[in-house]
Amino acid sequence: MSTPTEVPAALRAAVDAAKERVAALHAELPRWELVVWTAGNVSERVRDERTPDGSADLLVIKPSGVSYDDITADAMVVCDLDGALVEGDRSPSSDTAAHAYVYRHMPEVGGVVHTHSTYATAWAARGEEIPCVLTMMADEFGGPVPVGPFAIIGDDSIGRGIVETLRSSRSPAVLMQNHGPFTIGKDARAAVKAAVMCEEVARTVHVSRQLGEPLPIAAEHVDSLYDRYQNVYGQH
Amino acid sequence: MSTPTEVPAALRAAVDAAKERVAALHAELPRWELVVWTAGNVSERVRDERTPDGSADLLVIKPSGVSYDDITADAMVVCDLDGALVEGDRSPSSDTAAHAYVYRHMPEVGGVVHTHSTYATAWAARGEEIPCVLTMMADEFGGPVPVGPFAIIGDDSIGRGIVETLRSSRSPAVLMQNHGPFTIGKDARAAVKAAVMCEEVARTVHVSRQLGEPLPIAAEHVDSLYDRYQNVYGQH
């Protein structure tokens, strides 16, 4: 794979637009109480259509350790799909390698989000998938939210765990064991929506199970709800 | 039923006033933490007094998939009581058919609200009514908050489940199984109040039951509290 060492002129406008979107979308994470302090990160792929295999694509992500008060489009950093810094004054988020792995191996994915949102992470700590007992889960996730393997930061094992788990599921969210959720989408906004909905269903199913057992939804109803929401209706 | 295909001149002012109210009332849903992302919807009936059977009434509702930051009176859409779009640039909420069914079959209802608020939806996922163990529940709901049937979006089964459940209860809220609460009121504001109070009692009774069994309130006390609040006092 040969990757750029600076943003090509042909991608300048697309990169700048992605920086604006990614910076603005970070505000959704504290707004919906998915993060504390500087935790959490949103990225978006910038496609280089001149290289159809995607190897020249870039990603825009939050730098490491930045307060949510200081997130501006200018502060965002640009990396190649190996996670190497291409543009920016600060180090990329320490989770950049996992985002980059997802973009390399899932060409349809245009946005990735990672948080340690409380309820999703609580299921992840038990290594337990969230059962599909809500119609909004059937709509958005098409079934349970699956658990990915325990993986240590520093090599490709987190990225590989995300990709392998998501490939065998309709869910755009995976709960990495003892760690927290990663979500994907066609763009950064869709991945943020999946992160918000993942925490919402994690919390609601948790609360429901605290006082008994939620009623299951039959598989054919899950299928028809998912099909309608994704294909017919498109949005709530 | 013959319904208008555009807003009649005689209803212009009433429709515009309803759009203002409905847009403003949507802000109450995130304010009281009943919704995330674009979930939830408020509607209000606009009566056409020239057609006393109500068949020419309209409803004003939020369009589908709009961020709470972008809700303005102008963005609201108008539908007839079959749920068909009469005025507006966007598709009506995918829950419009359920709202419309309620307006068609409950002529006294002037406002409907639907959310997936966490605690109410958690009771709904277990298919369990909320017992009346708080004086504020007796005031507002006159007894338990009932559960409606499991119903799939796409035909009248959600609307029918709401109406049949509410007709046999004093409660202005119903918990649709595996789905979430629908609430009604004499206008949109009253339905929003019922949605706020439904989540409040769902949360408080949940928390109470986590550490034991709440004490019941005798039926005659529930009746006298409800009667006083609804008929004598009117509001808190």
Place this chain on the structure above:
Amino acid sequence: MSTPTEVPAALRAAVDAAKERVAALHAELPRWELVVWTAGNVSERVRDERTPDGSADLLVIKPSGVSYDDITADAMVVCDLDGALVEGDRSPSSDTAAHAYVYRHMPEVGGVVHTHSTYATAWAARGEEIPCVLTMMADEFGGPVPVGPFAIIGDDSIGRGIVETLRSSRSPAVLMQNHGPFTIGKDARAAVKAAVMCEEVARTVHVSRQLGEPLPIAAEHVDSLYDRYQNVYGQH
């Protein structure tokens, strides 16, 4: 008891200052998540020093059914200590009779607050006192937060239940069974602080007990913490 039918000129300035304080203090109730919608009320006594038995004192309270967005000093109402309206355009809160009873029977009390805050109300629904297992509880409450009787609105039974329970306790908060907390203080601000701290300890002890049994604090430590906080230090 002979009571004024309008605000006496000698109390004009004191009443107006109390209206300002009471209006401003209402903002603390949603700020600390003690209330939803229009629930909750704060009152303050205005002493008429010319009538030392207190029978000419007044109280300032929120009117019934007012949104927290619309609370201004001018909107506050003035009642005598029988709860009868002395000044104001709207009906006083339906809880005014309970506030008035407390002022009539506890001359040292200058402020009263009532909420349905979630965790305190959850203990109240079980009729269970909150055990004193936190040093901040020993500081503020000097022991457990006690439970008052089940009482129906409409006569003096709520006020009497509050007063009888608080007289046999050091706590400035009482949990009225199936209803919610009432708190008192030397002025409205102190009663609001007690309402905030009551919910805080109700929540923290609830959470602690969810996973086991909190460790008790020995009675002599409770006494010395309470004594120091109330008499030596005065505030945190």
Place this chain on the structure above:
Amino acid sequence: MSTPTEVPAALRAAVDAAKERVAALHAELPRWELVVWTAGNVSERVRDERTPDGSADLLVIKPSGVSYDDITADAMVVCDLDGALVEGDRSPSSDTAAHAYVYRHMPEVGGVVHTHSTYATAWAARGEEIPCVLTMMADEFGGPVPVGPFAIIGDDSIGRGIVETLRSSRSPAVLMQNHGPFTIGKDARAAVKAAVMCEEVARTVHVSRQLGEPLPIAAEHVDSLYDRYQNVYGQH
């Protein structure tokens, strides 16, 4: 130990800068829902490099009983490391003696934070350490969050309990039994971050354990995560 009775001219600029930082950092406590009312306090050490044993160092802290709306740099008070007031119009926080003890006995510590944050205090009330079952806990705390002894305010026992517990742990947070968390850092900002993360992990592990047993993380993985985060990467 001989300590200053006023701020030495040589420390003026450093003290004023610390007042600005400490005042601003207090806003993080309500922002992340660690405190209610006037609870909680942040302090920072001001080093007097002319006295290398640290005995002339000062600390900047919030005064007692100040509303979070009224916290300004000017309102902050300065104490010596015995906790005696050196500069300021109000009494220092009643927890100043505990902060001062930590600074006297842990020369590497530059910031201290104390809160009664709900979930951390709930673990403290049971006298139970928080097990290390999240990768973010391994990163930040390098193992469990330990419990310190029950100690009464008024002498050095709180400070001594904090220091003895933290010396035998990698954690920058200690849960003082029946009381609440104290956290330390190289400066006030780092101690605030530790307070925020302590509540976050206390909440997440609590929620996880409500429905089962979180999976343990092997000691060698805890060690490698902690080492990477503290030494290699430095921040998220």
